[in-house]
Amino acid sequence: MPIENIPEIYIKDKEKRPDLFVYDFKMTNDVVKSKVNLGMNMFSFLQVGKKQVHFAGTAVAVNKEQSLLLKKGNWLWTELLDTEAIYYCKLFFFSETKLKEFLEKHTRNVAIVKDEIPFFIIRNDAYITSYLNSLSTISDAPAVFMENLLSVKFEELMLYLLQKYGRKFELYLYSLIASETSPFKKIIENKIHSNLKLEEIAFLCNMSLSTFKRQFIKEYNESPGKWLQNKRLQNAKNLLEQGKLKPSDIYLDFGYNNLSNFSIAFKNKFGFNPSEISS
Template sequence: MSIENIPEIFLSKDESVQDLIVYDFKMTSDVVKSKVNLSMNMFSFLQVGKKQVHFADAAVMVNREQSLLIRKGNWLWTELLDNDDIYYCKLLFFSEDRLKVFLAKHTKKEECLKDEDPFFVIENDFYIASYLDTLSKMSLMSSDFNAEMLSLKFDEIMFYLLTKYGQKFKLYLYSLISKENSPFKKIIERNVYSNLKLEEIAFLCNMSLSTFKRNFIAEYQVSPGKWLQDKRLQRAKEVLESEDLKASDIYIDFGYSNLSNFSIAFKNKFGISPTDISK
């Protein structure tokens, strides 16, 4: 699967990347785990459909009642239609420089004492709906007017969310200022029990699959495929032993596309079928 560079993919050939960009994103079919290189921080104001994003050490799912503020980076996006013929969200991209200008003018500097999530969930409300309506109307205005107006609209939504969410949102904004990415080992171990494939975890580490495998073996002295399989099968065995679940309930959660492959791998490792445990 190719990597989509966003927002660059939305720009025409003669357009350059600006500090603030608005884009209406629409689609008519589901997209699952699309590889995205997000080069700017981004508001995703979801209006129709559902959105799931896998980050290096977290995942989030929202519906039309919520929107997301997402940190720049390599992420996996799933976008789903929801009983409608279209998926629609309004995207507002902003550069780190533009964020720094806002923070310097309107807030006192905060030190983030802990790692903030790479996303912030926003509950949609009447004010946000009205805000998005004005953004839509701006497209009918001249480009010079739009640039000035968009700067004001960016400050407006930031002020509103600071008022709505207070210190929590303020700390999140400061966490968006560039610092070192999550360490390689941290990303691996936070996705041990996910259903992500090897190449998807490599992407979240911002590495090619071959580079990922090479670094993994240097760190763990074993191939990543075998290490992940052993860890996931051991965890699956613990789940079957301690919870009222069947193999058919959990195989997808541990990265297997069908029950047969899961059962074969399980029996090869433990000498018994997973159905023998869950009876």
């Protein structure tokens, strides 16, 4: 699957990347786990449909009742139609330059953020609805005015969210300009519970599959496929021992396409069938 460089593919003038950029994204088909290289931090205001995103160490799913602020970097995006025949979201990209200008102007102290926080969930409300309408209204403005208008609209939105979410949002903004990156092992161990393929985890680590495998063996002294399988089977066993779920309820969550393959792998590791736990 090709990697989409966003917002570059939406910008007409390839010679210049604007500091602020709004794009109306629409589609009529589901897209599952598309690889996205997000070159700028971005608001995703979901209007119609459902969205799930995976970042290095985490994942989040939202519907049209929520919007997301996403950190730039490598993402896997799943975008699904809901009851409508179209998926629609308004994307608002902003540069680190604009973010730093805002923080210098409107926050008192430089916050030191140790953990990278890849996303911030925004609860849609009457203000957000009104704000999005205003963005649509100015979309036809002449280019000479658009840059200044977007600058004002960006500041307005950030001030509103700062007022609404307070220190939590301020810390998130500072995390966007933090230089620290997520350690390789942290990414891997956060993906134990997912059913992502190795190639998809490698992408989230910003590596080719071959580089990822070499790095993995260096860190864990074991192949990634074998290591992940053992970890996931152990987690599956722990889950079944709680007595609330059956093997047929969980095999997909642990990366198996059918119950038979899950049962065979489980028995090879533990010496008995997973059904024997829950029976």
